Amino acid sequence: MKDVVIAVVGCGRIAQNAHFPAFAKMSGIRVKYACDLIEEKALKMMEKYDFVENAITDYNIALADKEVDVVYVLTPNYAHYTVAMDALGAGKHVFCEKPITVNYELSCEMAKKAEEVGKMLNIGVCNRYHKSVEKLAELNAKGEFGKIYHVYCSFRQPRSIPGLGGAFTTKAQSGGGVLIDWGVHFLDLILYILGGAKLKTLTADAYCEMAKDMKSYKYKGMWAEDTADIENGTNDVDDFITGHIRTDKASISFNGAWAQNLDRNEMYIDFLGDKKGARLDYCSLFDLYDGATLETSREQYDIPDMYQKEDEAFINSVVTGVKDRNNIENILESAKLLDYLYKSADIKKEIEF
Numbered sequence: 001m002k003d004v005v006i007a008v009v010g011c012g013r014i015a016q017n018a019h020f021p022a023f024a025k026m027s028g029i030r031v032k033y034a035c036d037l038i039e040e041k042a043l044k045m046m047e048k049y050d051f052v053e054n055a056i057t058d059y060n061i062a063l064a065d066k067e068v069d070v071v072y073v074l075t076p077n078y079a080h081y082t083v084a085m086d087a088l089g090a091g092k093h094v095f096c097e098k099p100i101t102v103n104y105e106l107s108c109e110m111a112k113k114a115e116e117v118g119k120m121l122n123i124g125v126c127n128r129y130h131k132s133v134e135k136l137a138e139l140n141a142k143g144e145f146g147k148i149y150h151v152y153c154s155f156r157q158p159r160s161i162p163g164l165g166g167a168f169t170t171k172a173q174s175g176g177g178v179l180i181d182w183g184v185h186f187l188d189l190i191l192y193i194l195g196g197a198k199l200k201t202l203t204a205d206a207y208c209e210m211a212k213d214m215k216s217y218k219y220k221g222m223w224a225e226d227t228a229d230i231e232n233g234t235n236d237v238d239d240f241i242t243g244h245i246r247t248d249k250a251s252i253s254f255n256g257a258w259a260q261n262l263d264r265n266e267m268y269i270d271f272l273g274d275k276k277g278a279r280l281d282y283c284s285l286f287d288l289y290d291g292a293t294l295e296t297s298r299e300q301y302d303i304p305d306m307y308q309k310e311d312e313a314f315i316n317s318v319v320t321g322v323k324d325r326n327n328i329e330n331i332l333e334s335a336k337l338l339d340y341l342y343k344s345a346d347i348k349k350e351i352e353f
């Protein structure tokens with residue numbers, strides 16, 4: 001069978017830290033293009049990985065190449081829609097990093113386009129491929145928890161606003177703050193582990209408080225600091241959000257903070273079942289408790305390379321034509337959830353579906 005030919009658009013952090021290292025361990029693929037608007041980033045990938053064949057700055061070159069089967073969209077959020085739609089329009093299968101796009105409406109358009117052209121479109125909600133997540137989904141499907149009646153989740157850290165003033169904190173470019181950046185993983189995992197829960201009602205409150213005055217925001221380290229623009233940039237996104245969601249399976253409550261005046265990292269999901277409960281410590285280990293016995297996953301479920309698993313599953317879907325768990329069809333409900341939580345926070349009212 002011929003190798004699947006890949007073009008990667010966007011050679012930034014997630015490309016360098018996750019997908020290129022995953023490609024290096026995979027067989028049955030060729031990476032014909034590494035593309036980035038900043039040529040040095042594409043060249044760096046070609047220098048580092050001998051399997052990268054060309055470095056380009058215009059992704060249209062890869063789209064025009066009939067040999068290319070698959071396009072990886074690893075750009076910032078605001079460019080996902082344009083690059084993915086162009087790639088699907090050119091007849092390519094697409095893997096697009098999370099979040100799908102900056103809002104639900106555009107995400108639905110992307111799903112429709114993939115359906116129309118008959119191509120695979122997967123989204124990088126990588127944690128669905130984490131071993132602990134797989135195990136909890138399996139335990140729930142087997143009825144180990146009894147009835148899960150409520151899920152509580154916390155994604156809160158003391159000072160973790162990324163790239164303050166740049167694309168991450170500019171709503172027009174990112175779609176939002178801590179909810180779309182971290183909540184996208186947590187809330188998606190909850191719907192997934194519950195077995196594909198459907199939304200009934202939700203309400204949320206969002207705040208942009210901790211870096212209102214960007215110059216006085218205190219931090220020790222900053223993810224994506226090279227994209228920050230503290231002097232002249234914008235910060236109009238949520239650094240704290242809280243919400244309550246009713247689904248057809250369980251109710252969910254959550255708090256998320258990119259920054260808070262509490263020196264605590266609280267990153268976990270609690271599944272409360274009437275037979276057993278579990279805490280998933282983001283996003284690696286879990287404890288299972290039934291009131292008498294505490295089972296812990298600490299030794300058994302160490303951190304696997306979930307990026308490699310999600311990339312292998314995607315390439316397998318391209319080859320076999322069978323959609324996998326990260327196909328856009330299975331992610332739209334969590335994209336809808338994020339979008340409507342923001343809508344509820346804007347109008348300060350509960351929303352019913």
Ligand SMILES: NC(=O)c1ccc[n+]([C@@H]2O[C@H](COP(=O)([O-])OP(=O)(O)OC[C@H]3O[C@@H](n4cnc5c(N)ncnc54)[C@H](O)[C@@H]3O)[C@@H](O)[C@H]2O)c1
Pocket residue numbers: 009010011012013014015035036037038041057059074075076077079083097098099124125126224227
């Ligand atoms: N799955 C995860 O756990 C995870 C983790 C981090 C980031 N992400 C997602 O990955 C995406 C990228 O994040 P990042 O941190 O790597 O960003 P980044 O800014 O480090 O990299 C993005 C790169 O895309 C390039 N780019 C932008 N528009 C382009 C275009 N039209 N053509 C070619 N290149 C273009 C930029 O020059 C930049 O080098 C974001 O959507 C983010 O949400 C996912």
